[in-house]
Amino acid sequence: xxxxxxxxxxxxxxxxxxxxxxxxxxxxxxxxxxxxxxxxxxxxxxxxxxxxxxxxxxxxxxxxxxxxxxxxxxxxxxxxxxxxxxxxxxxxxx
Numbered sequence: 835x836x837x838x839x840x841x842x843x844x845x846x847x848x849x850x851x852x853x854x855x856x857x858x859x860x861x862x863x864x865x866x867x868x869x870x871x872x873x874x875x876x877x878x879x880x881x882x883x884x885x886x887x888x889x890x891x892x893x894x895x896x897x898x899x900x901x902x903x904x905x906x907x908x909x910x911x912x913x914x915x916x917x918x919x920x921x922x923x924x925x926x927x928x
Contacts, residue, residue: 835924837883843921844880847914848873862909872901872915879922893926895919 851873855866879895882888897915906912 835921837925840918840921840925841880841883843914843918844876844883847911847918848876848880850914851876851911859909859911862912863904863906864909864911865904868901868904868906872897872904872911875900876918879918883922888926893923895922 851869855864855869859869875897879892882892897919898912901912901915
């Protein structure tokens with residue numbers, strides 16, 4: 835996984851999550867509170883990645899697990915989070 839592609843994937847979910855909460859996502863357990871919290875997590879990750887400041891602990895990030903803790907059980911954002919998690923791990927394992 836290359837850095838540019840991973841940044842593009844993070845940008846896509848950040849753009850989508852920056853708007854209002856779609857009914858399609860709320861039907862999978864998303865709330866306004868979870869949207870705001872996870873949007874911040876994606877923005878923070880994007881900033882660290884873009885500035886070459888990833889933390890060793892970032893290898894343990896697991897967005898689907900975090901979403902599950904928020905009561906989220908599916909949807910497009912859940913799928914994108916899973917893909918970003920996988921790609922981040924591949925990128926960091928180099």
